[in-house]
Amino acid sequence: MARRKLAIEKVRRLEARTQVIQWAGRAVFVVACLALGFVVVATAIPQKRKLDELEAKLEKAKAREQEVLNERETHEIEHRALREDPVFLEIHARDRLNYYREGERVLRFRKAQ
Numbered sequence: 819m820a821r822r823k824l825a826i827e828k829v830r831r832l833e834a835r836t837q838v839i840q841w842a843g844r845a846v847f848v849v850a851c852l853a854l855g856f857v858v859v860a861t862a863i864p865q866k867r868k869l870d871e872l873e874a875k876l877e878k879a880k881a882r883e884q885e886v887l888n889e890r891e892t893h894e895i896e897h898r899a900l901r902e903d904p905v906f907l908e909i910h911a912r913d914r915l916n917y918y919r920e921g922e923r924v925l926r927f928r929k930a931q
Contacts (some may be wrong), residue, residue: 899906911917918924 899912
């Protein structure tokens, strides 16, 4: 009977050790997963920053492209008016050459810079 108690006590200690080892193994696994997760996140941060910079550059380029397209359209309209509209051509030429008719009052506005 003493042997049986001794064997049962050994089994209980062995089970307790096994549970501690299993718990420690799980804890090590969780810590390793967290460390791996932090490594992945840490390597992604510079790439995210670079992506944000590139997207900002793209937005600036798109805004500049839109400005150029608007300016081009304005020039095309003015060019078409100079070719096809004699009244606009006369006004434009008189303005550029500082000509005016007798009795005509010309008001000039300076562009704000």
